[in-house]
Amino acid sequence: MTKIDPETRIPDPIELDRIEEDRLRAVAGLAPMRSPGGEYAGFDQVGIPDRPPQTEREREIYAIEEGEMLINMGPQHPSTHGVMRLLVKVRGEIVVDIDPVLGYLHRGIEKLCENATYTTVLTYVDPMDYLSTMHNEHAPAIAFEKLYGVRPPKRAEYIRALVVELNRVFSHGLMMGFLALDMGGLTPILYAFINRDEIVDLLSAISGQRMLFNFFRVGGVNFDTNDEFLSRLGTWRSNVMKNIEMNERMITDNEIFRARTIDMGTLSGQDAISLGVTGPNLRASGVPFDVRRAHPYSIYNELEFDVITQPGGDSYARYLQRIAEIKQSIHLIDQIIDKMPHGPVQAQVPGIIRPKPGRAYAAIESPRGLYSVYAISDGGPNPYRFRMRDPSFISLQAMPKLMPGRLVADTMAIMASLDPVMGGVDK
Amino acid sequence: MEHLRRPWPAAHALGRRRALTAPVAAGALVRLLAERLEVDLRHLWTDEDTVEYQVDAARAHDVLRTLRDDEDLAFFMLADAGAVDYGTGERFEVVYHLFSWKHPSWLRIRARVDRADPRVPTITDLWEGAMFHEREMYDMMGIVFEGNRDLRRIYMSPDYRSFPHRKDFVLPDDAADSAAAGVLPLERPETWDLTRFNQAPDVTFPPSDLREDAPAEAVEDGETLGDKSRPR
Numbered sequence: 001m002t003k004i005d006p007e008t009r010i011p012d013p014i015e016l017d018r019i020e021e022d023r024l025r026a027v028a029g030l031a032p033m034r035s036p037g038g039e040y041a042g043f044d045q046v047g048i049p050d051r052p053p054q055t056e057r058e059r060e061i062y063a064i065e066e067g068e069m070l071i072n073m074g075p076q077h078p079s080t081h082g083v084m085r086l087l088v089k090v091r092g093e094i095v096v097d098i099d100p101v102l103g104y105l106h107r108g109i110e111k112l113c114e115n116a117t118y119t120t121v122l123t124y125v126d127p128m129d130y131l132s133t134m135h136n137e138h139a140p141a142i143a144f145e146k147l148y149g150v151r152p153p154k155r156a157e158y159i160r161a162l163v164v165e166l167n168r169v170f171s172h173g174l175m176m177g178f179l180a181l182d183m184g185g186l187t188p189i190l191y192a193f194i195n196r197d198e199i200v201d202l203l204s205a206i207s208g209q210r211m212l213f214n215f216f217r218v219g220g221v222n223f224d225t226n227d228e229f230l231s232r233l234g235t236w237r238s239n240v241m242k243n244i245e246m247n248e249r250m251i252t253d254n255e256i257f258r259a260r261t262i263d264m265g266t267l268s269g270q271d272a273i274s275l276g277v278t279g280p281n282l283r284a285s286g287v288p289f290d291v292r293r294a295h296p297y298s299i300y301n302e303l304e305f306d307v308i309t310q311p312g313g314d315s316y317a318r319y320l321q322r323i324a325e326i327k328q329s330i331h332l333i334d335q336i337i338d339k340m341p342h343g344p345v346q347a348q349v350p351g352i353i354r355p356k357p358g359r360a361y362a363a364i365e366s367p368r369g370l371y372s373v374y375a376i377s378d379g380g381p382n383p384y385r386f387r388m389r390d391p392s393f394i395s396l397q398a399m400p401k402l403m404p405g406r407l408v409a410d411t412m413a414i415m416a417s418l419d420p421v422m423g424g425v426d427k
Numbered sequence: 428m429e430h431l432r433r434p435w436p437a438a439h440a441l442g443r444r445r446a447l448t449a450p451v452a453a454g455a456l457v458r459l460l461a462e463r464l465e466v467d468l469r470h471l472w473t474d475e476d477t478v479e480y481q482v483d484a485a486r487a488h489d490v491l492r493t494l495r496d497d498e499d500l501a502f503f504m505l506a507d508a509g510a511v512d513y514g515t516g517e518r519f520e521v522v523y524h525l526f527s528w529k530h531p532s533w534l535r536i537r538a539r540v541d542r543a544d545p546r547v548p549t550i551t552d553l554w555e556g557a558m559f560h561e562r563e564m565y566d567m568m569g570i571v572f573e574g575n576r577d578l579r580r581i582y583m584s585p586d587y588r589s590f591p592h593r594k595d596f597v598l599p600d601d602a603a604d605s606a607a608a609g610v611l612p613l614e615r616p617e618t619w620d621l622t623r624f625n626q627a628p629d630v631t632f633p634p635s636d637l638r639e640d641a642p643a644e645a646v647e648d649g650e651t652l653g654d655k656s657r658p659r
Contacts, residue, residue, distance in 0.1 A: 049585075054579045056576040056577065057577035102581055102582060103581065103582035103583060106582040106583070108591060110592065111591060273503060274555045274556060275556040276505060276554060276560075289504070289526075294526065295526070295531070295533065358474075359479075359535075361477055361507075361533055361535060363506060363524075372506060372507050372524065374509055374524070376511060385511045385512075387507070389506070389507040389509070393559060394559055394560070397555070397556055397558060397559055426582065427582075
């Protein structure tokens with residue numbers, strides 16, 4: 001066997017390229033290239049806007065020290081979960097600072113809703129957080145019912161809770177898949193999409209739409225359950241635990257997955273509350289805040305369940321929290337099916353409503369956290385002000401706290417563990 | 428301040444909270460607010476699950492700090508912060524929604540802001556998470572949060588000059604007429620050069636078999652084919 005002399009320096013491939021280029025330049029009679037030079041002159045200024053910084057924080061980000069550089073991840077980066085740009089300041093492979101730049105998907109949904117009737121508002125909010133469409137409709141429906149002074153029938157409340165929990169199962173299931181995908185594991189996302197499509201078929205059987213369900217109405221839901229929905233639900237229920245556990249076996253004990261999530265992006269309960277992080281991310285930091293328990297809406301007071309928490313606060317805890325919540329949601333679905341009463345699914349509400357002047361606030365627990373709506377009526381057919389608080393928009397603020405000191409490759413892994421959806425972030 | 432160090436109860440001790448038709452509990456909160464904040468009771472208002480309190484914007488920061496730090500109030504979580512525009516000549520309102528384990532109601536703080544000079548002290552020192560809320564309010568409504576160290580636009584581009592959620596900002600079709608519009612020429616449709624769309628292509632189609640024989644009969648009767656197919 002040949003022994004490698006420890007004194008031998010193995011050249012860097014980039015350096016080899018440079019040596020080769022210099023050789024060719026020497027052949028052509030040119031002087032060796034200096035770096036940075038030629039067309040690369042000023043490359044250390046790339047990404048810095050040619051205007052003075054507007055704020056203290058911006059000055060902090062754009063202050064580049066020796067050995068640091070700015071890179072843009074996105075807006076067309078394949079794993080930014082939508083169209084979003086992360087401005088990353090790096091020192092070599094280490095992230096020094098990070099700044100999310102938003103607005104690439106901004107559609108002004110709040111303004112649109114102020115120009116729509118109360119019933120059509122429920123269609124506008126659908127494409128916001130496109131993985132939890134049912135949840136998006138739930139909070140406005142509750143807020144408008146408070147404004148109009150109508151309560152949905154009991155069966156409508158149960159059907160709402162049923163579809164909302166089904167939505168939560170597939171949303172969390174996709175998060176598990178995307179998290180593994182962002183670490184280079186392709187298989188789990190394929191299985192996650194199989195599970196997701198089963199539920200989407202279920203929900204399209206009851207609502208008539210595949211992704212943007214438009215199922216909720218002021219004072220009830222659009223349709224009652226039908227035979228196709230119930231038979232599909234039975235089939236899904238008999239297989240779902242097996243599928244979830246298979247997905248879990250595939251990811252949870254994977255050595256690479258554990259190495260890249262355990263002790264990564266640790267968020268303390270204190271910081272999470274201060275940053276406004278809610279939902280599974282907050283509970284994974286040990287804080288048992290769940291709107292379904294903390295401020296019960298719909299029928300959650302009648303269902304048996306405990307608020308699940310994880311002690312860790314890292315990416316792995318956030319992943320485990322999702323699995324636990326999927327199982328909890330399936331447990332809730334069982335109870336809802338058992339307890340579902342007979343009766344109408346829609347209160348007598350006209351198509352165009354004119355609630356009395358007033359204000360209403362409704363908050364629900366969406367798969368990404370506290371999603372709330374603040375609606376103001378001035379007596380007209382459309383809301384005077386329609387304000388939405390999207391959980392993934394606020395959770396994104398944790399990124400500058402979690403990233404410094406981590407590798408660039410972990411940016412996406414940690415962001416995927418927060419599970420933001422850009423449709424909701426940009427409203 | 429003990430509750431700030433660990434402001435959440437243990438999960439197993441959480442139990443089930445009371446159903447929300449609880450005006451009694453809201454009454455307790457109202458009394459407590461009147462005691463701790465020395466509020467005028469005319470500024471308090473309740474509905475089925477919310478207690479509302481109106482303050483001036485200048486006082487908002489102090490009120491929110493008391494609400495967070497007082498051990499009996501203990502509103503540790505900022506659930507929402509958004510702005511409302513009540514129209515020209517009226518006022519802005521910055522609306523905060525708070526949550527506490529100790530009270531079953533949401534607490535809504537409505538801070539009145541002068542519309543001509545909209546300035547509010549920042550609350551990012553109380554909740555770091557208010558940063559994106561405040562940036563959004565600045566971007567959409569043009570409310571300035573004093574002391575916020577990162578007050579720049581969050582959705583619109585940095586060179587955008589309008590505040591789209593104001594009531595006097597008309598939707599983009601007629602944005603140029605809007606009183607709040609400071610939009611750039613690029614966004615004004617009347618400045619677009621659309622002449623290339625008006626030049627109709629000069630193309631003659633070759634006669635096809637279908638064209639030659641199909642509609643002859645119908646035209647003779649003075650009717651169209653569509654009318655014939657319709658049931659009489």
